[in-house]
Amino acid sequence: MKTIRASVIGFGAVGQGVAKVLLEKNDYLRSIGIDIRIVAIADSRTAVIDGEGVDLSAVLASKKEKGVVGTEKISGTGIIKSVDHELVIETTPTNINDGGVGLVNMFAAFEKSMDVVTSNKGPLALKYVELFEAANISGSSLKFEASVGGAMPVINLACETLAGNKILSMEGIFNGTCNYILSRMVEEHASYEQMLAEAQELGIAEADPSYDVEGIDTASKLVIVANAVFGMNASYKDVTVTGITRITPEALLLANVDGYAIKLIGEVNDGKINVAPKLVPLVHPLAVGGTLNVFSVQTDISGPITITGRGAGSIETASAILSDIISLYKQ
Amino acid sequence: MRVSMDLELKDIPGQLLLALKPISDFKGNLISVVHHHEKKTPRGTIPVQVLFEVKPDHLDDLISDLEERGVRVVSMDEKRYLEHGAVILIGHIVHTDIQDTIDQIDNTGYAEVVDLNLSMPKINMPSSASLKIDAVSKKDLQAVVELLKSIAREKDLLVIEPIESQLRLMK
Numbered sequence: 048m049k050t051i052r053a054s055v056i057g058f059g060a061v062g063q064g065v066a067k068v069l070l071e072k073n074d075y076l077r078s079i080g081i082d083i084r085i086v087a088i089a090d091s092r093t094a095v096i097d098g099e100g101v102d103l104s105a106v107l108a109s110k111k112e113k114g115v116v117g118t119e120k121i122s123g124t125g126i127i128k129s130v131d132h133e134l135v136i137e138t139t140p141t142n143i144n145d146g147g148v149g150l151v152n153m154f155a156a157f158e159k160s161m162d163v164v165t166s167n168k169g170p171l172a173l174k175y176v177e178l179f180e181a182a183n184i185s186g187s188s189l190k191f192e193a194s195v196g197g198a199m200p201v202i203n204l205a206c207e208t209l210a211g212n213k214i215l216s217m218e219g220i221f222n223g224t225c226n227y228i229l230s231r232m233v234e235e236h237a238s239y240e241q242m243l244a245e246a247q248e249l250g251i252a253e254a255d256p257s258y259d260v261e262g263i264d265t266a267s268k269l270v271i272v273a274n275a276v277f278g279m280n281a282s283y284k285d286v287t288v289t290g291i292t293r294i295t296p297e298a299l300l301l302a303n304v305d306g307y308a309i310k311l312i313g314e315v316n317d318g319k320i321n322v323a324p325k326l327v328p329l330v331h332p333l334a335v336g337g338t339l340n341v342f343s344v345q346t347d348i349s350g351p352i353t354i355t356g357r358g359a360g361s362i363e364t365a366s367a368i369l370s371d372i373i374s375l376y377k378q
Numbered sequence: 379m380r381v382s383m384d385l386e387l388k389d390i391p392g393q394l395l396l397a398l399k400p401i402s403d404f405k406g407n408l409i410s411v412v413h414h415h416e417k418k419t420p421r422g423t424i425p426v427q428v429l430f431e432v433k434p435d436h437l438d439d440l441i442s443d444l445e446e447r448g449v450r451v452v453s454m455d456e457k458r459y460l461e462h463g464a465v466i467l468i469g470h471i472v473h474t475d476i477q478d479t480i481d482q483i484d485n486t487g488y489a490e491v492v493d494l495n496l497s498m499p500k501i502n503m504p505s506s507a508s509l510k511i512d513a514v515s516k517k518d519l520q521a522v523v524e525l526l527k528s529i530a531r532e533k534d535l536l537v538i539e540p541i542e543s544q545l546r547l548m549k
Contacts, residue, residue: 216542218542218543289536293468293469293536294468294536295468295504295506297497297499297506298466298468298506298508298538300497301466301495301497301506301508302466302508302538304495304508305464307464307466307540309466309538314542316542323538324536324538325539325540325541326464326466326538326539326540326541327541328540331541333541343543345543351543
């Protein structure tokens, strides 16, 4: 049995999902020789530290009831710098302007030769090359399946499962919020504003939806894909981005009459990274509805391969973090 | 463009090769040849149907060449546009001179707007349109979509084009 001491930095939806998944999968993890001991958890205001292992159920209850994880006043970065452990599970919110605290945390972890498993897109979309350089220097691993496509295996599918194939291009729907709004606009023949409001009411869209509907979220994910799968040295500024805010119900109807759906499509093709609403034939495998995500890779020897699944959600994203942890520590 | 021709050949050896040579000489791409040796015409000639792609400006010379060789061209059907594309436009399509938008595409010489459906919900609200565009070749279809996108940038319209994998397959 290998004991891995880990911290969870960031305890929003994804961080809590990680705690739940670790509780649920504890026996399974031990059966494959992995003992994940969470020694510290931090949210944006408080922290809890216990070298013998934090009681995850108690922390989840405290977060639910009191809105905080504990009583300690140390920051996530402080924990990485001062608490001895091997793995940082970085689930702080994405900041696409400067990488935010997530970027600071990742560099701090590498300085201490810790491994990082993250769902945080911002640092990867901005400083992919620098992060991997820092990880390599300290002999650390950096895994980020959870940053792209939630439960869908995007990075690991292309880099590991399809090893030997050359990935020629990728296209897909990487944002469930946009997909929900566009799907509902067709169903209800309603305006963008109306269906955005509905999505906000259901918690599918944020109060400030610009990150999703302007295509920023999709663009960040594509930058990560471009770097990890296509070996490009891209950053967010290399993406041409058009969002869905101008789409009208009339346009959706006209497209439908011609046999098309309109979807916010992200594509990496020929060294170009592009996010824009596109016409997808209704019978095409990319034409999935609701909040689903989907992507297709074009490979040289296997042809096209399409995967669809839930692209967001607390447990779904945590499942991708779990798979990264297992692939890191499984003997 | 794609051309189908009904030819009549003399019933002597070497005539089929003689009839196909001009198509090859003018860089045509032969798609099918049907040789009806059993259906001899009352004139004693053999009917042959050929289907090929060739650049439009080579067609007249190709026909003269065939006739000089004694191959009779009985009938011909040409189809200039092989590729059919669809795009959606959103914005102030009419107020930004829709005639000009269409003219710019039609004036390329390699593509034409063949269908337009316009939806204008309210005055001052953005309208939406679906455009069908025919083009000579796949390359020309891509070129005309790029042209449309540059027109749209000037006129602040949103162009929604088919996904890449579909563009590659589109016929």
